[in-house]
Amino acid sequence: MSSGSPVFSAEEEKTLKAWTTRFPHPNMGLIEALRQVQEWRRHIGTAEESRLAEMFGLPLGRVHEVATFFPFFTQKPTGRRRIGVCRGLSCELAGTNKAVRALGEKLGVGPGETTPDGEWSFEEMECLGACEMAPAAIVNEELVGAATEETARRIVAEPGKDFRPQTVIGPESTEHRLLTGRFGEPGLETLDGYRRAGGYEILKKAVEMGPAKIMEEVKKSNLRGLGGAGFPTGMKWGTVPPKEKMPGPRYVVVNSDESEPGCFKDRVLIENCPHGLIEGLLIASLAIGAEESFIFIRGEYKRQHHILEKALAEAEKAGLMGKNILGKDFSCAIKLTRGAGAYISGLDTALLETMEGKKAWPRQPPPFPTTHGLMNRPTVVNNVETLMMLPPLLRIGGEAFAKMGTAKCGGTAVFSISGHVERPGVYEFPMGTPLRRMIEAAGGIKGGRKLKAVIPGGASTPVLTAAEIDVAMDFDSLRGVGSFLGAGGIMVLDETVNMAFVARNIERFLAHESCGQCTPCREGSEWTVRILDRLIEGEGCPEDVVNLDRTGENIAGKVICALGDTVGSVTRAMMKKFPEDFKSEAGERSSGAGKQPAGTAA
C-alpha cells in the first residue's frame, strides 16, 4: 500500500502467482490463494486482498466478497492453532457443550476468542464430517478426534497428536460390501496395495470398452447419484452434449464437499481407498470425453486432501493419469481444489461458483451444469461414492449391479450411522435394505434405551418415527414416507431426546450455512431459529407453532436451492410427528427441557 513495502515477499508472490495459472481460468485459483494467505498471516487484511485483486485481475470488492463469505477466512488474526469443536447434531447429542466448557477452562478463552499469547483460537464449528467420533474436534483443518472432556484437554496439552478412534466399517459380513469389502486390508490406500486388490484393472477394461459401452452399462445398472439427489448417473452423463455438437473441453468434477450433519462416508472412502476414487473419476472422464477433471474437496478435510494428493502423484508416476493413460488413446489430467468452509459449496452449482473463485451462491438452472457448468463448459458433477461405485459396477456388470438393489435403485450404498447407536460408523448395504436392519447392524440403541426417531439421510431429510423404521432404504421408498435418502447420513435419536432441540440444532446449522442469496431462506432460517430458541427457553407462545409451520411452508419450494427447501421442511416434519415436544410452556416438555440438549446433562 502507500508505505511502499510490498505486501508479500518475493517468495510468497511466486507461490500465490502459481495459483493464477494452475487451472483453466486464473480465478479458479483465488480460493486456494486466499487459503494460503490465511495460513501465512492468520487473517486476510485489506492490503492482502488488494494485492490478490491485482494479481488475479479482479475488483477488490469481488475478493472481499469471497473473503467474507467463507468462514475459513478471517478479517482478524486467529491463533496459530485454530481448534474447532463440532456442533452438528450427533456431536451436540454427544456433548459439544461439555467439550466447549472443558476447552474453555483449559485455554482460558471462550468460543470465538483467541488466547492472549496468540497461540490458540477456539471456535464452535458446523459439521466436521466425523459424526462417528462425536463430538469431533479439529485443529488447523485436521480432524484430531473425539473431544470428550478428557481428550479436549489433551488435544491442547499435546498438540500434533492424533486422538482419532478407529472408524467402524461394517457390517461384519462383507458379502454385499461391493465397495468397502476390502477396506481394512493393509496398504489399500497406496497404489501398490490398491493394485494388489485388483485396482486399475477395470480402468483397462473400460478403455477397451470405450465411452458408449461404459455409458450403456451405467445406464443398465440403475446407479443413482449418491450425494443426495439420487439422479440416475447414466441419464446425467447422457445430457452432456457430444463433442460433435459442442466442441471444446468438458469436465468431470468430484463433489467431495461432504458437509451435511450425519454424513461422513465420503471422508472414510477417501481415507481408505483414494485410488478407488481416482479410478472411478478416470472412467467417468473417459465416458464423457473429459481430458481435465477436478476433485473439489471441502476445506476441513485437510488430511484427506493430502491423501488424495499423494495418490494422484502415485497415479501420475505410474502413467495412470495425464497423457495417453495405459499407453492408450485416452488422456486425462486430474486437479485438486478446495473449498473454505461453506456447506452450500456442496450443492452442484454453488460448488462450480466456488471453484470459479466466487462466493457460493447457487445458480438457477436452466441451463444445467451438464451443458453450461464449470467456466460455462459442459460439466458432470458427481459425488465421491457415485464415482467409486464405477469400478465394482463395471467389474460385475450393469445388470448384476442393478439386481443387487431395488427396481429403480441399483447396487449398494454406503451409509453413515451416528447418534445413539452402540457402534457408529460407515456401513454398506444393498439399496432397499430396511432401516431397522441397519440400526441393528450398528449395535442397536445405545445403552439399551428406546428409539424415538431417526433422521434417515442427513440433517436435511425429514425425520422418521420409531414406528417407521421398517422402511426400505432407497431413494424411492423414502420418498414414499415423505423423507429422502439424501446422502445416507442416518442419525439415530433415543427416547431422551427432545425434538425441539433437534430442530433447533439443524435449523441453526442451516441458518448459519444459508448463503444469503434469496430472501425466504436468508430471513426465514434465522427467524425459525429464533422462534425455536424462545420456545426452548420457555418463553414460547401458542402462535409459535403456527408460525413455524406457516414459515416452513412458505420457504419450501419457493427458494433458489435445496438448502432453502430443507429450512422449510425439517422443523415441520418434527412438529407433525412429535407435537408434544413443541408445546409452548416449558413445563409441559419432556426430560430434554432446559438449555442443555438431551444427552448432555451436565
Next chain:
Amino acid sequence: MSEKKMVSLTIDGKPVSVPEGTLVIEAARALGIKIPHYCYHRGLGNPGNCRICACEFEGAPKPIQMSCRTIAAEGMKVRTSSPNARRYQASSLEFHLENHPLDCPVCDQSGECKLQDYYMQYGLYGSEVREDKLHKGKRIPIGPHVMLDQERCILCTRCTRFTDNVTKTHELGIFGRGHQERVELAPGRSLDNAYSGNVVDICPVGALTDRDFRFRVRVWYLDETESICPGCARGCSIDVHTNTKRPWHNEGRRVARLKPRENPEVNGFWICDEGRYGYKNLDERRLGRVMRLKPRPEDLSWSSALDEVARGIKEASAAKGTEGLVVVASGMLSNEDWSSFKELFVKTLKIGRFLFGPEPDQIGAEDDFLRRKEKVPNLRGGLDLGFGKEIKSLSWDDLAKSIESGKTWGLYVVERDPAKVWGSERAKALLDKLDFMAFQSPFKGEAGEWARYRLPATAYVEEEGHFTNFEGKVQKYGKALEPLGSARPDWQIFDDLRARFLSEEGSSGRREKAGALA
C-alpha cells in the same frame, strides 16, 4: 431486422403474444398487469433472489414459479393473483419485512417505497414477528451523494449489479453471508463514480437515499414534469420533481430533485450525477427584473426596455456599422429560441459575428457512457440552422481582441457569462469599453452587472421547448414551473425585439412553428 418468433399465452385470462424469449413478468407488463418485484429490473437483469414475483402456472409440475425467471412459452396459463400466487407474494413480503426496522415515519423513502406499496396491496396486517430485529449499520455516508442504511436493505443486489455491470466501478459488494450479509463499500472505496446517484433510484426501499434530497420534502408533495436534462449534449430524459405545495420546505427551492426517465434510445434508465445535481442553481441568483443598469439601475417594463434596446442597436449601428455588434449565445437555447434568434439577428439585423462555440466555458468531462464534453443541451439545434456550418463562431480571444481594438462597440449576450472566461477583472475592463451591452439570461452572472440592459429569461423548467441532442434526436421538455418575476422565454424576447425592427407586433404561435421545424 430478423423476424422474431412470437409465442401466445394467457395471463389472468387475457391472451397476449410476445416475442420468443420474453420473461413472463414482461409479458404481463405488456398487458398492463403489474407483478410485484424487487430484484428484477429491466436495466439490471433478473437474479431471482427476492422471490416476490411468484405466479401460479396452471398445469406446471411446480405451479408456483418466479415470473422474472420464467420465459413465456406457447399455451402457458399464468395467474398473477390467484389465491396461491398472492399467498406466496405476501409470504415473500413477510420475509422481507421480518428484519426491516419499519421506521417509515423517519424514512425518506416513505411514499415511494416498494415495501410500503406492496404491504398495502397485499394486506399483511399485523406482524407475527416477536423477535428483536437484527441490527446492522445505519446512516453510513458511502459517497458524496448517497447514504446507506443496512437495516432497511432487502439485499436485492440492484445497487451492486449497477456498480458491477453498468458503471463497472465495483465500489459496492454484498459481504458476509446468510442473515449477516450486508451491502457495503469495498474496503477503502467510496461510491464516487460519475453515476452514483442512480443507485438511489433503483433501490426499491429506503436503504440508499440521496444525501442531497433526504429530509427536504416528503415525496407526496412533489409534482413531476417530463423534461430533458440540459447538462450536456446527450439530452437524457428526466423528470423534474417540483415542490410548490410546501414552499417553505427545501430551503425555498422549487425544484426538489431530478430523476432519470426511461428512454431506451438515449439514456436507458440512467443519468449522470452532474446532470442530476445540476438543478440547484435554478432558484439561485436568478434574474427576475427587467432593468437598465447604466448610468444607474432602474426597473423598466418589457416594452420600454425592448424599445430602448432596439433604439440603442439602431443608433449605434447607424453610427458605427452593424459589424461592430457581436452576439454571444450558446447551446443553452432551445430549438424555438434558435429559430427566433436566427430570424432576429441573421435575417433581420444581418449580424455577421457570433460567438456560440462551447469552448472553453461550456466544456467538461466526457466518457463512453452518457456524459458528453459539450455541457449544453442544444448545440445541434443551432447547427441544424447553420450555426457552426455557414455561420461560424468567433472565439473568446477573437472577441477580446476586437473589443480592445475598438472594432466591436456592442455585445448582446444570451445565457452566458464572459466573466467566466476572461476572469472578473479583464471582463470588466473589456466590457466597460463597449457602448452597448444587453445581457439576457435566467441567471445574474457576474458580467450581467456591467451590462447596460439586463433581461430576465426563463429557465428550462419554466418553459416548454425542444432540444436536439448531439445525435440529432429532437426531444421535448415540459414546463414544470411558472417563470420567476418577469422572466420570459428567450424566443419571445427575440420575437418582440424583432418586431421593433420590422415595426410590427411580436409574433405569436411561434413555438408551434419552431417545434414543427425542429
